[in-house]
Amino acid sequence: MTPADRSMLNAFIPGAVELPAAEQALIDRRRAVLGPAYRLFYQRPLHLVRGEDVWLYDADGSRYLDAYNNVVSVGHCHPHVVGAIAAQAATLCTHTRYLADAVVDYAERLLATMPDALGHVMFTCSGSEANDLALRIASDFTDADGVIVTENAYHGTTQLIAGLSPSLGAGVALSPRARVVPAPLHGDGTRFAADVARAIEDLRVAGIRPCALLIDTIFTSDGVAADPAGFLAPAVKAIRSAGGLFIADEVQPGFGRTGAGLWCFARHGLVPDLVTMGKPMGNGYPVAAVAMQPRVVASFGAKARYFNTFGGNSVAIAAAGAVLDVIERQGLVQNAARVGQAFAAALRGTAGLGPVRAAGLMLGVDLLTDAGAPDTERANRLVNRLRDRGILISASGKAGHTLKIRPPLSFGLEHVDLFMDRLATALRSG
Amino acid sequence: MTPADRSMLNAFIPGAVELPAAEQALIDRRRAVLGPAYRLFYQRPLHLVRGEDVWLYDADGSRYLDAYNNVVSVGHCHPHVVGAIAAQAATLCTHTRYLADAVVDYAERLLATMPDALGHVMFTCSGSEANDLALRIASDFTDADGVIVTENAYHGTTQLIAGLSPSLGAGVALSPRARVVPAPLHGDGTRFAADVARAIEDLRVAGIRPCALLIDTIFTSDGVAADPAGFLAPAVKAIRSAGGLFIADEVQPGFGRTGAGLWCFARHGLVPDLVTMGKPMGNGYPVAAVAMQPRVVASFGAKARYFNTFGGNSVAIAAAGAVLDVIERQGLVQNAARVGQAFAAALRGTAGLGPVRAAGLMLGVDLLTDAGAPDTERANRLVNRLRDRGILISASGKAGHTLKIRPPLSFGLEHVDLFMDRLATALRSG
Numbered sequence: 001m002t003p004a005d006r007s008m009l010n011a012f013i014p015g016a017v018e019l020p021a022a023e024q025a026l027i028d029r030r031r032a033v034l035g036p037a038y039r040l041f042y043q044r045p046l047h048l049v050r051g052e053d054v055w056l057y058d059a060d061g062s063r064y065l066d067a068y069n070n071v072v073s074v075g076h077c078h079p080h081v082v083g084a085i086a087a088q089a090a091t092l093c094t095h096t097r098y099l100a101d102a103v104v105d106y107a108e109r110l111l112a113t114m115p116d117a118l119g120h121v122m123f124t125c126s127g128s129e130a131n132d133l134a135l136r137i138a139s140d141f142t143d144a145d146g147v148i149v150t151e152n153a154y155h156g157t158t159q160l161i162a163g164l165s166p167s168l169g170a171g172v173a174l175s176p177r178a179r180v181v182p183a184p185l186h187g188d189g190t191r192f193a194a195d196v197a198r199a200i201e202d203l204r205v206a207g208i209r210p211c212a213l214l215i216d217t218i219f220t221s222d223g224v225a226a227d228p229a230g231f232l233a234p235a236v237k238a239i240r241s242a243g244g245l246f247i248a249d250e251v252q253p254g255f256g257r258t259g260a261g262l263w264c265f266a267r268h269g270l271v272p273d274l275v276t277m278g279k280p281m282g283n284g285y286p287v288a289a290v291a292m293q294p295r296v297v298a299s300f301g302a303k304a305r306y307f308n309t310f311g312g313n314s315v316a317i318a319a320a321g322a323v324l325d326v327i328e329r330q331g332l333v334q335n336a337a338r339v340g341q342a343f344a345a346a347l348r349g350t351a352g353l354g355p356v357r358a359a360g361l362m363l364g365v366d367l368l369t370d371a372g373a374p375d376t377e378r379a380n381r382l383v384n385r386l387r388d389r390g391i392l393i394s395a396s397g398k399a400g401h402t403l404k405i406r407p408p409l410s411f412g413l414e415h416v417d418l419f420m421d422r423l424a425t426a427l428r429s430g
Numbered sequence: 431m432t433p434a435d436r437s438m439l440n441a442f443i444p445g446a447v448e449l450p451a452a453e454q455a456l457i458d459r460r461r462a463v464l465g466p467a468y469r470l471f472y473q474r475p476l477h478l479v480r481g482e483d484v485w486l487y488d489a490d491g492s493r494y495l496d497a498y499n500n501v502v503s504v505g506h507c508h509p510h511v512v513g514a515i516a517a518q519a520a521t522l523c524t525h526t527r528y529l530a531d532a533v534v535d536y537a538e539r540l541l542a543t544m545p546d547a548l549g550h551v552m553f554t555c556s557g558s559e560a561n562d563l564a565l566r567i568a569s570d571f572t573d574a575d576g577v578i579v580t581e582n583a584y585h586g587t588t589q590l591i592a593g594l595s596p597s598l599g600a601g602v603a604l605s606p607r608a609r610v611v612p613a614p615l616h617g618d619g620t621r622f623a624a625d626v627a628r629a630i631e632d633l634r635v636a637g638i639r640p641c642a643l644l645i646d647t648i649f650t651s652d653g654v655a656a657d658p659a660g661f662l663a664p665a666v667k668a669i670r671s672a673g674g675l676f677i678a679d680e681v682q683p684g685f686g687r688t689g690a691g692l693w694c695f696a697r698h699g700l701v702p703d704l705v706t707m708g709k710p711m712g713n714g715y716p717v718a719a720v721a722m723q724p725r726v727v728a729s730f731g732a733k734a735r736y737f738n739t740f741g742g743n744s745v746a747i748a749a750a751g752a753v754l755d756v757i758e759r760q761g762l763v764q765n766a767a768r769v770g771q772a773f774a775a776a777l778r779g780t781a782g783l784g785p786v787r788a789a790g791l792m793l794g795v796d797l798l799t800d801a802g803a804p805d806t807e808r809a810n811r812l813v814n815r816l817r818d819r820g821i822l823i824s825a826s827g828k829a830g831h832t833l834k835i836r837p838p839l840s841f842g843l844e845h846v847d848l849f850m851d852r853l854a855t856a857l858r859s860g
Contacts, residue, residue, distance in 0.1 A: 008735055026529055033537035035550030035724060036731025040527055047529040051522045069524065071739060077520050086516035090507050092481045093714035094499065097470055099456055099477040107463035120465030125555035125716045126740055132588045157738055158562045159590040171733025279739060284523035286555045286716035286740035294465060301466025303601025305438055308587055309501060309709060310556055310716035 051076030073280030088318035123312025127278030128156025183222030193234030223397030224364025259337030259360025481506030503710030553742025557708030558586025613652030623664030653827030654794025689767030689790025
């Protein structure tokens with residue numbers, strides 16, 4: 001087991017469990033061509049061949065309830081999105097240096113879901129590219145470099161953003177321009193703001209001026225921090241008082257997951273300077289974006305043109321538009337609120353689980369020892385037992401003791417029942 | 431006109447030409463939502479609605495011969511690729527942390543097109559992400575930072591890679607770890623190697639050890655440098671003697687464009703340490719990759735796991751596989767060689783054009799004044815006149831006086847004839 005294996009939650013550890021020969025052969029071939037930096041999930045990796053709504057199917061025909069994948073947010077292989085992708089791919093797939101109605105229509109539609117102050121949007125391929133671009137713009141606007149992130153944050157994989165993603169582990173050097181603060185898991189906004197202020201001071205001592213507070217607005221990889229809504233406001237005030245910007249990373253909570261409108265920052269009553277989004281935006285089609293207040297990009301745009309060959313291409317925009325259609329037509333924000341509330345209540349009523357932190361269909365559940373300490377081993381065991389019982393989730397948090405539950409937004413109450421039934425069985429077995 | 435407008439070739443300059451009211455209204459709406467960093471092509475931007483093979487169609491039903499777009503390398507909306515995307519999107523779209531046959535099959539197939547020493551491949555969404563990842567790996571392996579690029583290179587748009595892309599203009603600061611060398615436009619390998627050696631020395635003086643020579647192997651944005659094949663070898667030897675790696679950026683020349691196998695580095699008889707690829711890989715579907723010699727990623731992979739949510743997802747791999755199918759079945763490498771040769775010969779036989787540098791369907795044509803100086807104005811005028819006559823190309827090079835011609839690989843001799851006919855008319859009008 002390498003250091004990187006240890007730092008990744010729910011990673012498959014080669015050799016730890018004996019696997020069927022055919023699976024082991026595929027894993028060996030995969031290791032040979034993809035190399036040592038790739039990881040699989042679970043002690044017994046899942047070999048998937050098909051997906052439909054909240055279900056995934058493996059090569060043996062077994063079915064899994066997907067309570068983990070937040071990319072396929074409107075459900076695996078949603079016919080409306082698939083149809084939009086297929087139709088547009090057959091018509092035209094080109095980039096943003098030609099005029100097109102669709103990208104302008106979509107940009108207007110997306111910005112209409114946000115506060116008026118967020119007036120521009122720029123398209124990328126991935127959340128990593130979106131965060132990278134947001135920071136390029138923020139650095140230009142503030143003429144400063146310092147970035148504050150939470151201590152188990154994940155924001156992406158470019159050189160710049162990997163250095164601002166402590167959850168990647170000690171093998172990826174934290175950027176010298178980064179300062180980390182504990183995530184406000186208990187919703188203590190005053191303390192979080194004090195931590196941010198301390199980080200700003202620490203930057204100053206090092207001669208680094210503050211550029212931005214960059215946070216996943218629901219702190220997914222820190223272990224989920226949702227309530228009380230509003231707790232983020234003092235920290236945002238602190239970074240702004242110091243001349244820095246607030247970048248809301250909505251890659252995970254965005255597009256309705258929290259059940260309170262499309263954007264988690266709105267739950268907190270905030271208007272970010274920049275908003276990044278990605279994963280669920282095209283339900284799997286690679287598309288991501290940065291929305292921003294026009295003032296922050298005025299100078300950047302005048303001197304540093306931006307082009308991204310695939311970012312916001314014709315098909316990406318068709319997929320993204322179809323996702324908004326489905327969210328509206330199927331009432332998925334409302335569904336996330338309703339089902340998420342029932343899900344959280346059921347989890348809270350289950351013996352053997354620790355505190356539940358949740359908004360909509362983003363749920364974090366701590367596993368604690370009898371003495372109240374983080375029980376990382378049991379969390380990992382439970383994730384794998386659930387997988388063996390046909391339920392997919394993963395773990396989160398600095399200690400890895402938080403169950404991370406974030407199903408497609410089409411998850412229904414019947415799926416919650418099935419989940420809770422299997423969870424009870426898994427918990428009974430230890 | 432902003433500095434960024436001036437640094438971009440063939441950029442639409444708002445207000446320079448009067449446009450139809452409907453087009454102007456769309457441009458205004460676009461500017462309002464996409465903001466100031468976006469640019470359009472041409473004095474009269476193209477409003478596209480449909481593409482088919484080598485043809486693009488605008489909103490008025492006019493047809494354009496596409497001799498510019500190298501992303502849709504097997505032709506706009508190729509039915510085999512569109513079919514593969516549609517079928518896979520309807521079946522499963524998920525990531526590389528689940529086991530799947532297709533990504534392993536594709537990786538094996540892709541690596542089989544390269545020298546045996548290139549044993550691993552990692553998937554990203556864009557060429558920018560591929561170059562960013564290649565440099566993260568190269569920096570880890572060499573424990574060094576210095577990167578040598580050519581003076582009008584373009585490698586991508588992340589913070590790291592934008593700083594290594596001088597073609598973005600003075601508004602984007604060059605990275606302190608970068609050194610630029612003139613592109614070897616005349617194929618003088620000895621001189622290019624001497625320039626690289628001088629850059630290495632310059633890095634050393636600044637206390638920066640050399641990490642990599644990063645080059646587009648056909649120097650697309652420097653103005654196209656193709657012959658004599660082999661001229662790159664001395665420069666590669668120079669970087670390796672200094673402990674640095676050779677990163678072949680095949681984002682533009684790769685996948686058969688040069689008509690001499692799939693990879694331009696192979697024309698030069700070289701085996702790179704890392705190879706990046708992107709644009710044509712999925713014929714418009716966002717997919718890109720880094721291939722590498724296993725030794726360079728061993729340490730990186732052990733400590734720094736890599737995951738890219740969309741990179742190499744199920745649909746990306748289906749698209750990429752379909753592209754390889756089409757290249758093979760339609761003999762597109764051979765077609766690029768045959769048609770490219772005829773195209774270059776026709777251009778060389780045309781009065782009023784300067785030197786032609788070309789390999790396959792990547793062609794650069796200098797426009798010179800009577801005194802032999804770069805004629806940037808005439809190049810820009812010609813690009814726009816051709817657009818008005820239904821032919822799409824752009825310009826390239828540090829001085830912007832090189833016509834950049836790189837049509838889909840399905841371009842036929844009849845399209846060359848049409849191109850030459852329209853070019854003659856455009857040249858006659860000045």
